[in-house]
Amino acid sequence: MAVASNPKAQGAPSSRPLRPRVFLACRGVQRAYENGTTRNKARVRVYYVYMEYKTRTFNIPELSGLSATQIEVHLGLYAGYVKHTNLIRQKIAELAEEKEANAYLIAELRRRFAFEFNGMRMHEHYFxxxxxxxxxxxxxxxLAKAAEEKYGSYExxxxxxxxxxGSRGIGWVVVYFDPAGKTLHTVFVNDHEIGQLAGLPVLLAxxxxxxxxMVDYVPAEKSSYVDAFFKNLNWSAVEARFDATERGR
Structure with missing residues (x-):
């Protein structure tokens, strides 16, 4: 199965010329304007700058042990995380028009944001x-050298x-590199956000x-899915992430 790739898209803002919508309050009147000039600037307070994340496409060939249907269903779910990441940001922008009245709702949406955003970004790492x-x-x-230093070998x-x-529960296995400690860490992340190691770049997800x-395997066959994951893994992508962290130090 081939899915078209868009190398410019990084699950990040659109590459179009940046013209963010800025939500403003002036004498109690809420309005939106695009970059430019406005009168009575001294009375204007900027509440929120809104931009939109874009759903990425990926160049995924036919995989062994993971069907085209499984990947298509999974990509559709990823698109849902992008959608809801944008939706939360948009709702916060709208609710910010009446910050005091909507303080509780805004706070709850901010708590939810990490789930949706990490769901988006972790799936991008995955695909x-x-x-x-x-x-x-x-x-x-x-990366092989770092793996040998931490674990004894790549294997x-x-x-x-x-x-x-093999941990029970839903979530992710994530391999990180800690540039400060010069070491790898492998952890289980609950949901998408609980247990993420702050500030560390993701190498493998x-x-x-x-x-x-579950399109291809029942829950009791999770280990077979893990086998299929490693069988299809492009290790050069993982190694490139490590090289990028090294260059960025």
Whole structure:
């Protein structure tokens, strides 16, 4: 299965010329305007700048052990996270017109935002790893060296990811790199946001929500799904993420 790729889209704002809508209050009157000039600037307070995240497309070939239907269903769910990330931001912008009256609603939407945003971003990490088809680990890569320092070998890193993937519950196995500590961390993240390691770049993301595999596997066959994940993983994408963290230090 081939899904068209858009290399410019990063689950991020559109690359169109930036003309954000700015919600303003002036003498109690709410209005929106695009970048430019406005009269009585001294009386204008900016409440919120709204932009829209775009659903990415991915160049995913036919996979072994993961059907085209499974991937299509999963991509549709990812699009829902993008939609609701935008919806929450839009609703907060609208509710900000009456901040005091809507304070409770705004607070609850802000709490919900991390779930939707991380659901969007983690799925982008996930699908990127299948682009271009499966590629084996480069045992001479910088990531291989880091894996050897932390786990003894690349194979031991994979075994550890499999072990963490056996955790009960829904969520993700995430391998991070800590540039300050110069080490890898492998953790289980509940939902999409609970247990994320603050500020650390994601190297590998394994989706363990049932929606990631239940078209092809029943819950008791989760380990078979994990096998399929590693069989189709493009390790060069994972290694490139590590190289990017090294360059950014």
């Amino acid at each position: 990127e790893q299948f682009e271009g088809g499966a590629k084996e680990q480069n045992t001479a890569s910088a 031991n890193l994979i075994a550890h990811v499999r072990e963490v993937a 394994l989706d363990l929500w049932e929606h990631a595999f």
